[in-house]
Amino acid sequence: MLNPVTPEFLDALRAALPEGTLRAQKDGELDDPRGRHVGLAAIVAQPRSTDEVATIARLCHEAGVGIVPLGGGTGLVLGQVAHSGPAPVVISFERMTAVRAVYPTENAMVVEAGAILHDVQAAAEAVDRLFPLSLASEGSCRIGGNLATNAGGLNVLRYGNTRDLCLGLEVVMADGTIWHGLKRLRKDNTGYDLKNLMIGSEGTLGIITAATLRLFPRPTHEAAAIFVVDNPQGAIDLLALAQATVGEGISAFEMMSGVGLDFLTETLPDVRQPFGTNPDWSVLIDLGLSGESDPQEMLLALFEKAHAAELVSDGVISQNETQRQQFWSVREHIPVGNRNIGSISSHDISIPLSRIPDFIPEGIAKLQALGDVRINCFGHLGDGNLHYNVFPAKGRDRKDFDDIRGAVKKCVHDLTHAYDGSVSAEHGVGRLKVEDLERYQDPVKLAAMRSIKQALDPKGVLNPGAVLRAL
């Protein structure tokens, strides 16, 4: 059991840190972005250095006080929102935002955990490199949070998840010791993969304070297309054809449903949609090529092949960057449209690619048996990652569905599990999905996770209650 923060503990913490390191909680900074809970904080620490983080961790560890690391606060599963138990010390990374070093020759850079993702992208661009992690909250999320949650986003198909973009870490461990692991090597087989264990552990095994990130050459020519397909199977066949035709140049392959496009038409009429009638299923393909290749030409060739194979019935190809951004704007506004309509329940799932064409209609049928609902199924099809969100039928109020919300979620997650999928593809477990983890995760893996937590954080001070139930 953890201890509450006492006045004596606060005095000791204050005495050990430079003036101004501790402050009260700011209005709203610990609110769940989806409005379900508000996070507790006995105090917020805003350290300037790894050593200060280590001091805080050491004192909390000695006193048995919980620590919750805070990045941009954009996580969707309450990983940063400790809403029960003794109020913890929240460590905000708002002052640890430095880009410590950039190595363009090595395609690597070292950044502090508090760097905002957009600033990391910009620092890479400043040396003519690409840091490919890209997601809706990039203007406010911080790289430490992206690493802690192994964030996914729009470019996973080509560049991988956040863990694939990280070469090394600096981590403050539960007892306040510092692992200096900011290597910038592509190959290093000297012992267990502590880096990947920390990434995605959501602050429960260590506090990430800095990271070495991988950079990539910037594609020199980019273009996007939206192709209309008959159904999800058509989208998957198109993906295979695209991979065979244009190879590694596919940066993103996003599926959109007519339901989601209708939400845009209804609530965001200013978003320019490419087709007169919203197609039931369409795919956004983004190409980024190096050298002399012409992405428009390749997309046109792909369209012709796909049309000849009766995989696509209509399509548009961007002729310039403005058009490409317009296409992306459609995709990027889908979550906004969803919020405008108001979902009954939202799900971030992944399914083995070849089973998606069966999964989607089976899920829709099962859900419609529960009530009068619409399903907006969209997302990162190239990765098998669907956002499978359930809404009231047109004209109905989401409040009428409060009593079936639990059943809706269980229906989607049970089916996902039956299809060998994951009930959290990219958002993580946080505090929202602890029970899901207990229900669906392999029991031997779960036991191993508990042993590892016990080994690295025996007092359970690190982000208590996230991922695993608090001790």
Added chain:
Amino acid sequence: MLNPVTPEFLDALRAALPEGTLRAQKDGELDDPRGRHVGLAAIVAQPRSTDEVATIARLCHEAGVGIVPLGGGTGLVLGQVAHSGPAPVVISFERMTAVRAVYPTENAMVVEAGAILHDVQAAAEAVDRLFPLSLASEGSCRIGGNLATNAGGLNVLRYGNTRDLCLGLEVVMADGTIWHGLKRLRKDNTGYDLKNLMIGSEGTLGIITAATLRLFPRPTHEAAAIFVVDNPQGAIDLLALAQATVGEGISAFEMMSGVGLDFLTETLPDVRQPFGTNPDWSVLIDLGLSGESDPQEMLLALFEKAHAAELVSDGVISQNETQRQQFWSVREHIPVGNRNIGSISSHDISIPLSRIPDFIPEGIAKLQALGDVRINCFGHLGDGNLHYNVFPAKGRDRKDFDDIRGAVKKCVHDLTHAYDGSVSAEHGVGRLKVEDLERYQDPVKLAAMRSIKQALDPKGVLNPGAVLRAL
């Protein structure tokens, strides 16, 4: 402390397993390929199924008997060679070689740990896919060993290390429970990354019995070139130019030194070398492209650009697959040439790419101060991975250098450490580099590794003495 295998334990093991599962050690199967040690085995088990592996593990765990998993036995750091302590039960995977399932649409396949790497490659090719892991021992190493050691090889630059090629694992844990983790998802953020913790743990945290592997589209056009550069800096500049010019199509970028080519001339005159005089430094570039692109044309364009920039002085481009194989034959025979000459000490190191041009001459100078030696420095430059091997000067006998072997190794490893490198880039720790790990690894990481080992294998039965000192 582990217990020796008793006749009673052997009886219990025999009774719990199908007839013929246990056998005596075969001649040579536990020999270190570099001839330093011979492995001990109280008995060799050759299970046919994961359940049989689990039974063996459970009984060993209960009795406190050590287990050494055995793949192809090709590891170079004694990971499979338990040469001290009580003779363990060796689990050979020679009967668990099935390809359980192939999913071409998903670019995934499920294989058992005993499948020989070459057979895995062939199973992928049979469905027109590529499994890109490729290394010298591919004809005899087994995929379970590749995973346990996170093998590197020739295509890491493009496709990553073995861990990057694995989507899921089935693992028998120390106590004989089975983690059923054969997911085939690109995105799954449901808890700690046990998969990557197992990969590269060299059988000390669990016994890998099967894996879901990633497949890739096969490049449709391939070509290779060997370009002559002035020095390692020239090779690194050429790599950057190649990445900017031809992008992701570079499958391999291997540096060769004149010392290594001279060894071929001297001991393997049948290997066709492309230049009349062996260049001091040259680079093998392999391109694999999809779609309509012409790799010869791209290599020619690269040569012209590089020549204009005075980065390359000479070069050859393969005009057909036979020539491409001839170029690769040069690279692939370098380790054979090394064995023919006989090294004083061999090293598998990685260095941050931008520091390699300083590292190589500094290392040569320091080593030549120790004795009359030649250095063959070659390898996977694109990954910063050098094989930095030290030989007697021409006409000298390696026996004359026995007394400086330790100093040579320490010189290379100290310098590698000073350059923020790794003393084991791709071969792992095994039993050979346990002391190196203790000397060079970050102490906080080392402490975390020991805690994790204790948590997942409290009795220390799994591959005792590998990676970490036996309890």
